[in-house]
Amino acid sequence: MNHPVPMKVLLLLAFCIIFSADGALAKPPEAGTKPSRRWVTPSVSSQTDRDRMGRTQRVALLIGNAEYRFAPLANPLNDVRLLAETLKSCGFEVQLLENQSRKGMIEALKAFEENLAGKDAGLFYFSGHGLQIRGENYLVPVDADASTESQISYECFEARRVIDAMQAARARVNIIILDACRNNPIVRSSRSISGGLAKMEAGDQMIIAYSTSPGDVAQDGSQGGNSPYLANLVKQLLVPGQEIESMFRNVRRGVLRDTGNMQKPWEHTSLVDSFCFVTGSAPSRRLPEEPVPTVPATEKTAMQEPAGPMSALQQAAERGDAVAQERLGEQYEKGKGVERNPAKAFEWYRKAADQGQAIAQSRLGDCYRNGVGVAQDFLKAVEWYEKASQQGDGDAQVGLGGMYFYGDGVKQNFTVAAELYRRAALGGHPYAQMNIGLMYERGDGVPRNIAKAIEWYRKAADRELPAAWGKLGVLYGDGIGVPRDPAKAKELFERAAAKGDAGALENLGAMYETGSGVPRDFQRAFDLFRQAADKGAVHALAKLGVLYANGTGVNKDLAKAAQLFQQAANQGDADGQVNLGQMYERGDGVPQDWFKAYTLYQQSAAQGNVGGRIKLGVCYADGRGVPKNTAKAFDLFRGAAAEGNPMGQVNLGMMYELGDGIPQNYAKAIELYQQAANKGVVSACYRLGVMYANGTGVRRDFRKAAELFRTAADQGFADAQMNLGMMYERGDGFPQNIFIAADWYRKAAEQGHPEALKRLQGLNLPAMRR
Numbered sequence: 001m002n003h004p005v006p007m008k009v010l011l012l013l014a015f016c017i018i019f020s021a022d023g024a025l026a027k028p029p030e031a032g033t034k035p036s037r038r039w040v041t042p043s044v045s046s047q048t049d050r051d052r053m054g055r056t057q058r059v060a061l062l063i064g065n066a067e068y069r070f071a072p073l074a075n076p077l078n079d080v081r082l083l084a085e086t087l088k089s090c091g092f093e094v095q096l097l098e099n100q101s102r103k104g105m106i107e108a109l110k111a112f113e114e115n116l117a118g119k120d121a122g123l124f125y126f127s128g129h130g131l132q133i134r135g136e137n138y139l140v141p142v143d144a145d146a147s148t149e150s151q152i153s154y155e156c157f158e159a160r161r162v163i164d165a166m167q168a169a170r171a172r173v174n175i176i177i178l179d180a181c182r183n184n185p186i187v188r189s190s191r192s193i194s195g196g197l198a199k200m201e202a203g204d205q206m207i208i209a210y211s212t213s214p215g216d217v218a219q220d221g222s223q224g225g226n227s228p229y230l231a232n233l234v235k236q237l238l239v240p241g242q243e244i245e246s247m248f249r250n251v252r253r254g255v256l257r258d259t260g261n262m263q264k265p266w267e268h269t270s271l272v273d274s275f276c277f278v279t280g281s282a283p284s285r286r287l288p289e290e291p292v293p294t295v296p297a298t299e300k301t302a303m304q305e306p307a308g309p310m311s312a313l314q315q316a317a318e319r320g321d322a323v324a325q326e327r328l329g330e331q332y333e334k335g336k337g338v339e340r341n342p343a344k345a346f347e348w349y350r351k352a353a354d355q356g357q358a359i360a361q362s363r364l365g366d367c368y369r370n371g372v373g374v375a376q377d378f379l380k381a382v383e384w385y386e387k388a389s390q391q392g393d394g395d396a397q398v399g400l401g402g403m404y405f406y407g408d409g410v411k412q413n414f415t416v417a418a419e420l421y422r423r424a425a426l427g428g429h430p431y432a433q434m435n436i437g438l439m440y441e442r443g444d445g446v447p448r449n450i451a452k453a454i455e456w457y458r459k460a461a462d463r464e465l466p467a468a469w470g471k472l473g474v475l476y477g478d479g480i481g482v483p484r485d486p487a488k489a490k491e492l493f494e495r496a497a498a499k500g501d502a503g504a505l506e507n508l509g510a511m512y513e514t515g516s517g518v519p520r521d522f523q524r525a526f527d528l529f530r531q532a533a534d535k536g537a538v539h540a541l542a543k544l545g546v547l548y549a550n551g552t553g554v555n556k557d558l559a560k561a562a563q564l565f566q567q568a569a570n571q572g573d574a575d576g577q578v579n580l581g582q583m584y585e586r587g588d589g590v591p592q593d594w595f596k597a598y599t600l601y602q603q604s605a606a607q608g609n610v611g612g613r614i615k616l617g618v619c620y621a622d623g624r625g626v627p628k629n630t631a632k633a634f635d636l637f638r639g640a641a642a643e644g645n646p647m648g649q650v651n652l653g654m655m656y657e658l659g660d661g662i663p664q665n666y667a668k669a670i671e672l673y674q675q676a677a678n679k680g681v682v683s684a685c686y687r688l689g690v691m692y693a694n695g696t697g698v699r700r701d702f703r704k705a706a707e708l709f710r711t712a713a714d715q716g717f718a719d720a721q722m723n724l725g726m727m728y729e730r731g732d733g734f735p736q737n738i739f740i741a742a743d744w745y746r747k748a749a750e751q752g753h754p755e756a757l758k759r760l761q762g763l764n765l766p767a768m769r770r
Contacts, residue, residue, distance in 0.1 A: 057120040058092040061112040065128030065142050067099045076127035078180065079230040083125060086234040089570065092123065102141040105157045113492070123175040124162050130180030132198040139180055154698040161511060173275045174206040179229050187570035199268060207269040209248055220630030226257045229265060237277045238570045244275045246376060256453050278570060317348060325352035326360040331584040346373030348377050353384065361388035362396035369399065378409030389420070394429035398522035401435065425456065433460035450481035466501035473507060486517020503655055505532035506540045522553030541568035544574040558589045569600065581615060597623030610645050617651060630661025646676035650684045656741065666697020681711040688721045702733025713744065721748035722756040759765050
C-alpha cells in the first residue's frame, strides 16, 4: 500500500541548522581574509567578565521607551535589551526598564542614585523621544500628553536630574548616554520646543554622550533592528583595553559611516581618570578588513642605547642634532638604556620633526595615530605622515596608506591607499609589499589580480616577512592562483610559525585538525592553536573552544570551552559569537536564553558571518528571542543560499515548501534541496526524500525517497531512520519486512526519537533480530 510520510515528521526538521567541517584551510587573520570555511560546532556558554569584576562596583540604569501614544518607536526596546546583555558581560549590575511613565523614571533614578553611591562606575542610558525647551533637555515618558511648553515641564522628565543624581552618588566614573533625539511630532506644536537635545555641561568625573549633534535628529534604525548609534556602541564596548574616549570616537566613526555622514554623535566630558569597559590589552589598529598593519615603532631600525642620561647621544640631542633627537626619542619609547617614557619620546620626536627629520615625522604620525605619549588625533597623524611621505619615508607611506584605507582622519579611499603602498613597496618595504598584494587579491583600489598579488607576496617573503610566507601558504593550500599543494602550504606555514607568526600557527593547526595534507592529529592541532592564541590570534581562541567542547585533542571541558568562546566573542570573533549563541540556544551548560542567543547571532551576522546570518534567520523564522519576522528570515536565508551555502539552501527550501510567509513553491523547494543534497547535506537528502515519498511537487517515487532517506540514515539522521522503518513496515517501494523496519526504528529510538520508540514497541515482536 502507498502511504505518505507524515507531515509531523517533516516539521521536526523545520529550520534546523547543521554545520559540518571540511578540509579547506583557514586563512590567516589579516586583511579581512577569513577562513574559506569555518568549523562551527555545538558549544556551551562561558563565565562572563561580570563574575571576575564583581557585581557591586559597576551599576547601570537603562530605560527604553517605545510605546508612545503620539509617535511609537520601532527599536528602543531592542536597543536597551542588547545593551543590557553587553553591559552585563562588562561586569555591570543592570536595571532594565521599558516603557516607563514619568513617575516610574523618577523612582528608578532615586533607586539608581542609592545603589550607585561610592561605586567605581555608573552608567545611565535612555532610548526614546527627547526634546529641548529654551536649552533645557527633557526625556519623554510614554504617558506624556503634552503639546505646550508648560505641559512638557510637568509631564516630561528633566535630563538634568540624571546629572544631579550621579553627582550626589559620587562614583569614580559617571557615564550618561542619551539616544533620545528621534523625530518627534511634539516639536512642531510650538516654536519654543526644539528637536534634538541641547548641550549639557558634564559634572565632575562625567562623560555625557549624545547619539547626534546638538539640535539634530538621530535615526531610529530599521524595523526590528537597532539604532545606528546603539549598534556601533555595543560593538565598541567589548573591545579590550579601549579607553572610553577612544571608544566613543570609534562609535562616532561607525555611525557616520553607517548613516552616510547624516548623523554625528558627540560627547562632553570632564573625565580625569581612565576607564575601560573591558580590561585587557589595548586593541591594535588591526581591524578585520585591515591589510598588514603598518610597521610598529618597535620594528624600526634599532639604535645604540645611551650609556646614561648624559650620554653622548643625549648631549647631541640637547645641542639640537635632529638625528640624535629622533634616536633619543626611540630610546624613551622602547625603554632602552632609560626608563620608558612615551611622553618624553613624543617630545624628542617633535623636536626632530620640527627640523624636518623624516623618520621623526613618521614616528610622530605613529604617536598621534596610536595615542602614544599624546592624545590620539588622526588629523595630526595624517599631517605628519604626509610630511614624512613627501620625503620618501617608506614607513610614513605605509602609515598614511593605512589612514586612507580605514578613513581615519581622511575620507576613505582605497585607490590612494594602494598608490601609497605601491610607492613604499617599490622601495623595498616588506609590509607595503604585503599590503599591495592584499589589495590586488581583493580588488581594493586596484583591479583584482591574483597573479600580481602572488608576485608581491613573494617579494615580501624574500625580505623575510613571516606573514607573507603564511599568505602564500594559504594560496597553496586552497589552490588559488597556484596549483593546490598542501605539502608546500605546510612548509610555508612551518617557516612562518617558526618566526612566531600567529596566523601561520593557526593555519598549521587547521591542517592537523582536518587532516588536510598531513595525518589528522588533534593533539598537535590543540598545541598549535594554543600557541597562536597566546600570540594574539583571536580566532584561535574559538578553535580551542571547539576542541574543548568536543573533547578532541584535549579532555572535554565545557566550562573551558565556554570561557574561550566568550573571550573570542568579546573581541569580535564572529565564530565565537555564533558558538556562544548556540550554547544559549540549546541550554548546554547554561540556562536556555534565546534573547542572548539572538543577540550573539546578530553580532556575528553584522560581520557578514554566514553561520550567524543563518542562525539569525532561524530566530526570526521561529520568533525565538525576537518577534517572528518571516520576511527577515527569508532575506537572510536567500542571501546565504545565493552564496552557495547549503544550510541557507535547505532553510530557504523549507520556507518555499511550507509557504511560510511567502507563496508556496514546491518546484523551488526541490531545486534548493537538490543543490544542498549534491553537497552532501543530510538534512537536504531527508527533505528531498519527504517530497518524493509524498509526491509533493514531484511524481511520487518511493524508491527515490528510500535512496535519499538511506543516505541520511547512514549518517545517523534519526528522522530518516524512522522514515525508512515506516517504509519497510508498510512495504512502500519494496517488500514489507518488519524485522528490517524494527532495526531502523531501534537506531532512531537510540537517538531519542519518540515516535520511532512508539512504533518499535507497536511491532510487538517477541524476539527482534539484531
